[in-house]
Amino acid sequence: MSNLPIIVGITGASGLAYGVRTLEILRDAGIETHLVMSSAAQITREYESELSKRDIEALASHAHKPADIGAAISSGSFLTRGMIVAPCSMRTLAEIATGVTTSLVGRAADVVLKERRRLVLMARESPLTLVHLRNMQTVTEAGAIIFPPVPAMYTKPQTIQDIVDHSVGRALDLFDIHLDHFPRWGKSRDL
Template structure:
């Protein structure tokens, strides 16, 4: 029997919730089963940055979990996934992940992904960075995670914010060998 392709997507309270939303939309098109966690702070960000309701956000995912449910399926290494993307990722969440402070499902699921040697991508949204932030980024990287700030690429000559978001989301999904076909590539399309 063929195993389902599953991706954990966590949305935390940093600005840039559109990245998490677009990831869910694109993963659905790619027929990847999504498992969504939305932090308490992300619920506020959703209100500030979009017109979506929490119900509409949750409907973009196949399965949703409460951030408090540390006994959820995705908190076990025996539940197979492709990995996890935190989009956007707050400094608080990144710091919890860096030091295995697993008192919520976002940090617990990320810890499981790392221990199972799966891909963990943190779309870190903060600037400027303090030395503590940089050291915590180093700890995540040393543990196998990937720090992926959503930095726009202008060589694609984006015309809209959607162009910028699609390119960034496409590059994140490249890390999982998933082709979105949603943005031009250097040396191929440009």
């Protein structure tokens, strides 16, 4: 299973850096990735990054169009380790929770759930409404893991990159990908 690819979804929530860093770390580790960015992610990208769409797609092994419902990742017969959505907007969360998928991000997540593979959603929103919380409960009951990228202050982060690396590293731990891109509790900060 360790040689199977991971699907990386990037949606329109603030926090594009989480998806970009996920792709960088997985690329550097030699892990195949299938990227799908929602249309709203392109808008967020323009606000939060100097990277072009092409720059981000170049970090992935394969990039899919958000409306390409016929892509390999839309089928359960295409084997993957699972999917991480980084960041995960509340719209995407709602799509996954209801099973009413209108994009490849939602369809790929739905496939991951139905195949009982790992789905990690780096949900980005605050404060949360009851609707958000109910959608989180629904996807959790279906097998997903809600992983808000909450900074760990015990690491004494010095930069935004430190905060991003810690959250991404902890999320990848959930796929049994244990890399030394961030300090761990009880370990020296000198990695």
